[in-house]
Amino acid sequence: MTTSFPPVTVDENFGVNTGSSYSYTRTVHLGPYTVQVRVQRSLRPHDSWAVAEILSADLTWTALAHTHSDSWFEHTTEPYGVNAKDELNEIADDLIRRVIAIIPRSTTVPQPTLDVIGALLAHTYGSTGERVITADDMRWAKEHGGPFRLLQRPDGSVLLTKAHRYDCPLLATAGAQVCDGLCQPVQSTAVPGCSPDAGSTR
Structure with missing residues (x-):
């Protein structure tokens, strides 16, 4: 199963140091990846640069691609009364x-995750069940109840839950501890109890 990653811009920043340089920074999400593009145009080509960086798991930026200024310097204006975004956006x-x-x-x-989802689908809609989950369905699910978690249990079973708040001991310890019984306020009406088995039809 695969999912495409269209770029989603989450932040932009640009500025001009008149007579010296101007710059443009754009941060985008590409699925699970966070990418930052930084472009600076100075008075001289060797002081101008463009780089794309990817955010690593330890929250540091790693250079992924560069564009040498020779290919774009002459097509951009000098740093006097310039719109940095318009000049460097391309x-x-x-x-x-x-x-x-x-x-x-x-x-x-x-x-294994597909197996769990398949079991849930079969349990809910039968062994030949089929269901389309729309963007509105996903949006509603995020706005109601607690966070969705998939927790492995020692006996090989898997707990799928939205019945607990983010800092519930059950979620904070990945199932090693039990719920403290204070999760009722975050639950949707479809999950009335706070038991890990709440909502089960079996």
């Missing part, structure tokens, strides 16, 4: 396209 767009070509274009859902 360079940033090109870097984003290159990043999309470099990183994996999809993510694979692990087979």
Whole structure:
């Protein structure tokens, strides 16, 4: 199972140091990846640069692609009364396209997770069940109840739950501790109890 990653801009920043340089920074989400593009145009080509960086698991930026200023310096204006975003936006767009070509274009859902989802579908709609989950369904689910969690149990079973708040001991310890019984306020009406087995039809 794969999912495409369209770029979603989450932050932009640009500025001008008149007579010295101007810059443009754009941060985008590409599925699970966070990518930052930074472009600076100075008075001289060797002081101008463009780089795309990816946010690593330890929250540091790692350079992923560069565009040498020789290819765009002459097509941009000097740093006097300039709109930095308008001048550098196309360079940033090109870097984003290159990043999309470099990183994996999809993510694979692990087979054990698919097995759990398949079991839930069969349990709810029968062994030949089928259900379309729309964007509105996902939005509603995020806005109601607690966070969705999938917890492995020692006996090999899996607990799927939205019945607990983020800091509930059950979620905070990945199931090692039991719920403290204070999760009722975050639950949707479809899950009236706070027991890990709340909502089960079996």
